[in-house]
Amino acid sequence: MMRMTGAAPSYPRATRAAGQETRRALLDSAGRLFTERGIAGVSAAEIAREAGAFPSQVTYYFGSKEKLFVEAACRGVLHAAAAVERAGARTRSPRAYVRAVVGTAVASPAVLTFVEAGLLVRHRPELAPLVRDTFARLHAEGERAVAESLSARGWHIQAEPAAEARGFWASIFGVAIERAADGEAFDDATAEATVDLVLNLYTEPDQRGKGSAADGRRRPPD
Numbered sequence: 001m002m003r004m005t006g007a008a009p010s011y012p013r014a015t016r017a018a019g020q021e022t023r024r025a026l027l028d029s030a031g032r033l034f035t036e037r038g039i040a041g042v043s044a045a046e047i048a049r050e051a052g053a054f055p056s057q058v059t060y061y062f063g064s065k066e067k068l069f070v071e072a073a074c075r076g077v078l079h080a081a082a083a084v085e086r087a088g089a090r091t092r093s094p095r096a097y098v099r100a101v102v103g104t105a106v107a108s109p110a111v112l113t114f115v116e117a118g119l120l121v122r123h124r125p126e127l128a129p130l131v132r133d134t135f136a137r138l139h140a141e142g143e144r145a146v147a148e149s150l151s152a153r154g155w156h157i158q159a160e161p162a163a164e165a166r167g168f169w170a171s172i173f174g175v176a177i178e179r180a181a182d183g184e185a186f187d188d189a190t191a192e193a194t195v196d197l198v199l200n201l202y203t204e205p206d207q208r209g210k211g212s213a214a215d216g217r218r219r220p221p222d
Helices: 013-035 044-051 055-061 064-087 094-109 109-120 127-151 160-183 189-199
Strands: none
Touching: 013 044, 013 055, 013 064, 013 109, 044 055, 044 064, 044 127, 055 064, 064 094, 064 109, 064 127, 094 160, 094 189, 109 127, 109 160, 127 160
């Protein structure tokens, strides 16, 4: 009887890789479609078709369209948070930093989609851990980004970085809800108020070792 030698077949690994790729493609498609039309305006069949998959694979990988929506929303807002951090890293003064991070966050459609996911899980408690974990990551990553920024730039803040991160995202979600409710009537004064609210926490040393980021006479050029 011939004895088989050599490495084990790679089929299980290939199958896992293909499954991960299909799952990722479904999340990509769902993120785009849900952002454009919301959960009620998109079917599982459309998501699958956009991803080059079968409708049954939505159920196989996610269990339901609602779970796919929540997971895609959580993924999207974490990508938005990474974009917010990159925008802030390119600035040179507290005023420019705050304006960049607030502007980038407010402009992201992923923020409102995440708000919708948060409302959805009120009636789907089995999906709530996904949203809670995402909030925890937003707060933790925000705290890290603020602490690193302060350390690298010599700025100071009148709050703990953890409190700044929580307050920042709470303000951003509030702006997103107001913008959704007002539509074209949305007043940018709300976003500007958020800039001022966050900016009031920041100070930076001037030539004498003291100074406020809100004082236009003392801040460096943006």
